[in-house]
Amino acid sequence: MKIKEKLYSDGVHISFEVFPPKTDDKYESVKKAVDEIAKVRPSFISVTYGAGGGTSKNTVGIASHIQNDLGVPSIAHLTCVSSTKSEVKEVVRKLKDEGIQNILALRGDIPDGMEYPAEDKFRHAEGLIRLLKEEGDFCIGGACYPEGHVESPNQKEDIRYLKEKVDCGLDFLTTQMFFDNHILYNFLYKIREAGITVPVLPGIMPVTNKNQIKRICSLSGTYLPERFKAIVDRFGDHPAAMQQAGVAYATDQIIDLIANGIDNIHVYSMNKPEIARAIMANLSEIVNG
Ligand SMILES: NC(=O)C1=CN([C@@H]2O[C@H](COP(=O)(O)OP(=O)(O)OC[C@H]3O[C@@H](n4cnc5c(N)ncnc54)[C@H](O)[C@@H]3O)[C@@H](O)[C@H]2O)C=CC1
Ligand SMILES: Nc1nc(=O)c2c([nH]1)NC[C@@H]1CN(c3ccc(C(=O)N[C@@H](CCC(=O)O)C(=O)O)cc3)CN21
Structure with missing residues (x-):
């Protein structure tokens, strides 16, 4: 199923993100986590592609398992930063063979020490999106x-490139995580003003671990409100308490988004079924009521 069809259908839709195993010995444990996440019936599950520049060989396998064995729509991330154009084409062929219809087209994170751009690689997500349009009838998402x-x-330039990227043929956008909803509302106003009309799925990350938040912030420069920092300061050294507080904070953000008319929300719960379950339990009457 094409995800864009879901995005335009009635009701509130929650999706989750997972990352594939880095090594084959972890395949079964990731598969088990994914099976559990599928049980909460998210609108779709996305599968990253070497987040932070890691490996990507299991993305197609996990995305295919979700869609073809578990019956939940899946979307495979595809980045072009670490692969040559012909390697990218090879992955696209595998995705087609597995019947994957949804792709999140990304440039991806530049790994430490990598020389970029390179002659035989796409420089931006744009090139990848053009290739996907030529290669098949995919539903294509992008990041914002x-x-x-x-x-x-500056943000003006970022939004100008975003408009060009969407015009290459994106069907929807997912956002980088944010911890203050006002940032999202301001951004939405600006991109609509700039003529970007595709659905935008806010990305919410339930933070459950102090080190993870440090890594994320150094990668993406995310603003952390005082209210959020106080939670990490108070509970950061107590994993169970941090998890409970992180889920409550994320739930609060999600409810505010839904109350303001946003019906599609993407949750960066990664490979943690207990987080996916807790979020869905907190929203049971809101999503299904
Ligand atoms: N939000 C998400 O779901 C995910 C995001 N990522 C990320 O992937 C990143 C980059 O991937 P994308 O957003 O797909 O990259 P992109 O190619 O759309 O943008 C990367 C940068 O290049 C600029 N840019 C874009 N098109 C340009 C053009 N034609 N000329 C000049 N500059 C241009 C953008 O303004 C931005 O600063 C990482 O930094 C990371 O945050 C990776 C996985 C998931
Ligand atoms: N800069 C950037 N790169 C990304 O890959 C990315 C974003 N931002 N933002 C949106 C999502 C969120 N992503 C995430 C978020 C958390 C983990 C995570 O928890 N990773 C584990 C280790 C993963 C592993 O073992 O491979 C961790 O403990 O950090 C991974 C990808 C991927 N996406």
Whole structure:
């Protein structure tokens, strides 16, 4: 099923993100986590592609399992930063073979020490989107950055490139995580003003671990409100308490988004079924009521 059809259908839709195993010995444990997440019947599950520049060989396998064995729509991330154009084409062929219809087209994070751009690689997500349009009939998503992308000199320029990227044929956008909804509302106003009309799925990350938040912030420069920092300061060294507080904070953000008319929300719960379950339990009457 094409995800864009879901996005325009009635009701509130919650999706989750998972990352594939880095090594084959972890395949079964990731599969088990994914099976559990599928049980809460999210509108779709997205599968990252070497987040932070890691490996990507299991993305197609996990995305295919979700869609073809579990009956939940899936979307495979595809980045072009670490692969040559012909390697990217090879992955596209595998995705087609597995019947994957949804792709999140990304440039991806530049790994430490990598020389970029390179002659035989796409420089931006744009090139990848053009290739996907030529190669098949995919539903294509892209990433956007409510606080601006770390490599962008300013938000105006970032939004100008975003408009060009969407015009290459994107069906929807997912946002980088944010911890203050006002940032999202301001961003939405600006991109609509700039003529970007595709659905935008806010990305919410339930933070459950102090080190994870440090890594994320150094990668993407995310603003952390005082209210959020107080939670990490108070509960950061107590994993169970941090998890409970992180889920409550994320739930609060999600309810505010829904109350303000946003019906599609993407949750960066990664490979943690207990987080997916807790979020869905907190929203049971809101999503299904
Ligand atoms: N939000 C998400 O779901 C995910 C995001 N990522 C990320 O992928 C990143 C980059 O991927 P994308 O957003 O797909 O990259 P992109 O190619 O759309 O944008 C990357 C940067 O290049 C600029 N840019 C874009 N098109 C340009 C053009 N034609 N000329 C000049 N500059 C241009 C953008 O303003 C931005 O600063 C990472 O930094 C990371 O945050 C990775 C996985 C998931
Ligand atoms: N800069 C950037 N790169 C990304 O890959 C990315 C974003 N931003 N923002 C949106 C999502 C969120 N992503 C995430 C978020 C958390 C983990 C995570 O929890 N990773 C584990 C280790 C993963 C592993 O073992 O491979 C961790 O403990 O950090 C991974 C990807 C991927 N996406």
